[in-house]
Amino acid sequence: LISDLSEAQSFLNDYNTMMEVVYSKSIKAAWAFYTNITDHNREVMVAEDLYSDQVAQQAARNASQYNLTIMDQTMRREFIKIMDIGSAAQTDPVKQTRLKEVLSEMETIYSTAKVCIGDGECLPLEPDLTRLFATSRDHDVLLAAWQGWRDASGAKMKELYTEFVTLSNEALAILGHADTGAYWRSDYDSPEFEEEVRVLFEQLRPMYEQLHAYSRRKLMEIYGRDKFPESGHIPAHLLGNMWAQEWLNLVDDFMPFKGKPSMDVTKEMVNQGYTPLRIFQLADDFFGSLGMIRMPPEFWNGSMLEKPTDGREVVCHASAWDFYNRKDFRVQQCTDITQSDLETVHHEMGHVEYFLQYKHLPLQLRGGANPGFHEAVGDVISLSVQTPEHMKSIGLLSTIGNDTESDINFLMSMALQKIAFLPFGYLIDQWRWSVFRGDTSPEEYNDHWWDLRCRYQGVSPPVERSSSDFDPGAKYHIPANTPYIRYFVSFVIQFQFHKALCNASGYTGPLHRCDVYNNTEAGKVLGDMLKLGSSKPWTFAMQQMTGQATMDAQPLMEYFEPLLEFLRRENGNDYGWHPHCPTFKRSV
Ligand SMILES: O=C(CCC(O)(O)[C@H](Cc1ccccc1)NC(=O)c1ccccc1)N[C@@H](Cc1c[nH]c2ccccc12)C(=O)O
Numbered sequence: 089l090i091s092d093l094s095e096a097q098s099f100l101n102d103y104n105t106m107m108e109v110v111y112s113k114s115i116k117a118a119w120a121f122y123t124n125i126t127d128h129n130r131e132v133m134v135a136e137d138l139y140s141d142q143v144a145q146q147a148a149r150n151a152s153q154y155n156l157t158i159m160d161q162t163m164r165r166e167f168i169k170i171m172d173i174g175s176a177a178q179t180d181p182v183k184q185t186r187l188k189e190v191l192s193e194m195e196t197i198y199s200t201a202k203v204c205i206g207d208g209e210c211l212p213l214e215p216d217l218t219r220l221f222a223t224s225r226d227h228d229v230l231l232a233a234w235q236g237w238r239d240a241s242g243a244k245m246k247e248l249y250t251e252f253v254t255l256s257n258e259a260l261a262i263l264g265h266a267d268t269g270a271y272w273r274s275d276y277d278s279p280e281f282e283e284e285v286r287v288l289f290e291q292l293r294p295m296y297e298q299l300h301a302y303s304r305r306k307l308m309e310i311y312g313r314d315k316f317p318e319s320g321h322i323p324a325h326l327l328g329n330m331w332a333q334e335w336l337n338l339v340d341d342f343m344p345f346k347g348k349p350s351m352d353v354t355k356e357m358v359n360q361g362y363t364p365l366r367i368f369q370l371a372d373d374f375f376g377s378l379g380m381i382r383m384p385p386e387f388w389n390g391s392m393l394e395k396p397t398d399g400r401e402v403v404c405h406a407s408a409w410d411f412y413n414r415k416d417f418r419v420q421q422c423t424d425i426t427q428s429d430l431e432t433v434h435h436e437m438g439h440v441e442y443f444l445q446y447k448h449l450p451l452q453l454r455g456g457a458n459p460g461f462h463e464a465v466g467d468v469i470s471l472s473v474q475t476p477e478h479m480k481s482i483g484l485l486s487t488i489g490n491d492t493e494s495d496i497n498f499l500m501s502m503a504l505q506k507i508a509f510l511p512f513g514y515l516i517d518q519w520r521w522s523v524f525r526g527d528t529s530p531e532e533y534n535d536h537w538w539d540l541r542c543r544y545q546g547v548s549p550p551v552e553r554s555s556s557d558f559d560p561g562a563k564y565h566i567p568a569n570t571p572y573i574r575y576f577v578s579f580v581i582q583f584q585f586h587k588a589l590c591n592a593s594g595y596t597g598p599l600h601r602c603d604v605y606n607n608t609e610a611g612k613v614l615g616d617m618l619k620l621g622s623s624k625p626w627t628f629a630m631q632q633m634t635g636q637a638t639m640d641a642q643p644l645m646e647y648f649e650p651l652l653e654f655l656r657r658e659n660g661n662d663y664g665w666h667p668h669c670p671t672f673k674r675s676v
């Protein structure tokens with residue numbers, strides 16, 4: 089083994105120079121495909137990816153010649169990351185090509201899926217079906233869209249997903265990973281990670297149960313009790329979202345105290361002629377107010393901020409892009425003028441702020457402290473933006489009610505985004521981890537999915553499901569093969585971060601009314617954490633920013649405490665649901 093540190097350092101320098109060129113070329117090909125889905129662009133992307141995999145394989149082989157024991161922590165960390173190349177480890181060209189083709193085919197099916205309704209009109213997910221779920225209160229229309237979407241997306245990719253699981257596990261086994269899920273969990277540096285997130289979920293479950301009970305009661309008033317199963321579940325198509333993952337669109341129906349200003353600023357944004365560009369400029373202004381890095385010209389010139397109108401098929405699910413050349417940083421989003429997309433814009437820009445803050449680091453250290461950190465950055469900013477104070481200061485809210493009732497209304501709008509999401513954020517990778525480790529066979533894919541949905545989310549299928557359905561495939565992250573527990577982690581730690589920034593800014597009021605806009609002390613605390621990238625274990629970054637080294641649900645519970653009290657009073661003993669899905673009465 090080579091035990092010369094200067095040689096190891098020059099290997100790293102050469103590696104960075106070479107891989108910046110290789111990766112940015114491969115990412116440019118991916119961008120071309122995501123912003124214009126054609127067979128040609130897909131083939132070019134697959135070919136570029138195969139090439140960069142081979143270069144990564146060679147670099148990993150070279151890196152394994154060096155003696156890690158003589159290196160400092162950061163250099164050793166960099167070498168370990170260079171050697172852990174994930175699914176790029178597959179050296180069989182047929183299998184490697186097939187793996188990439190299967191993934192790009194599933195991504196294409198999902199991103200071009202449409203639901204054809206009556207008069208030959210076929211609706212895509214964004215913006216049409218998303219708007220329909222936000223605005224329609226027609227049970228049958230929602231059911232047709234819910235079922236149609238699953239027929240057009242998930243049902244079309246069950247065989248492909250089955251093939252993907254085998255190919256992915258095989259590739260990762262070459263590096264010694266037990267399965268794909270084990271590889272994904274290794275990003276959190278803790279062998280007890282599964283247990284840690286289970287404990288967090290159990291801590292937060294009672295709060296979700298209270299919100300679920302309140303929501304169920306409100307929905308029964310709208311749709312009639314006969315539309316709800318005896319088991320206590322809420323039918324999955326009635327929560328204002330294609331996956332029932334966030335319920336913000338129901339805020340006006342769910343508002344506890346009527347007669348107060350609506351917490352849904354979507355109408356106001358439309359009335360004021362908001363454009364996608366203006367929403368991005370608003371988010372950019374917030375980062376600037378914290379003394380953090382604003383988006384560079386390349387961002388504004390290169391990004392795709394709205395769905396093209398030239399008939400091109402694009403991947404509309406939002407994404408942020410680091411081209412690993414320290415110059416090009418972009419967002420791709422089919423931005424609609426809604427409050428939900430106002431959040432997503434801040435979420436995506438949070439990814440880019442992280443890119444900008446760590447771009448000075450060697451390539452392998454340009455990543456989140458852990459994947460949950462990357463997902464939390466934009467959401468922390470959004471917690472300040474959504475306060476009534478901030479909404480009023482940007483002219484999207486007319487009056488701020490400081491009375492208890494207005495406060496509860498505001499907390500309800502936040503709970504419909506953050507509390508509603510928790511079981512969904514938790515269950516997706518419970519399902520995937522069990523598939524990757526072989527505990528769930530392809531015949532069981534859909535049944536296990538609904539078992540988790542009924543058990544943890546208290547949501548049931550509105551129509552009977554069959555084994556030819558593949559409902560997990562109707563959610564972007566499954567065909568896109570993007571891990572999901574990162575969002576559950578983010579929804580917990582973003583409140584720890586929010587509390588740390590509020591403390592740093594000298595704020596002493598209730599956590600849910602804190603707005604750190606214009607506060608450069610808060611910006612410094614956040615920026616200093618982002619600058620670490622993945623150069624240190626995430627516990628170090630957490631300790632530096634919040635004073636403790638663990639994930640902790642306490643700040644989230646503190647934030648929502650006043651609402652929980654209200655919900656417990658409202659619900660009394662009328663809460664909870666049967667862990668198993670309701671059975672469908674066979675029509676005789
Ligand atoms: O998927 C997203 C946002 C998209 C993303 O920014 O997380 C994107 C997903 C993606 C990953 C890989 C390829 C393509 C898309 N992640 C990134 O762009 C990204 C970029 C760099 C580092 C890490 C992530 N949000 C999730 C979770 C979520 C629901 N509601 C929310 C509200 C606010 C924030 C997140 C959510 C969802 O829509 O279900």
Ligand SMILES: [Zn+2]
Pocket residue numbers: 435436439462463
């Ligand atoms: Zn994200």
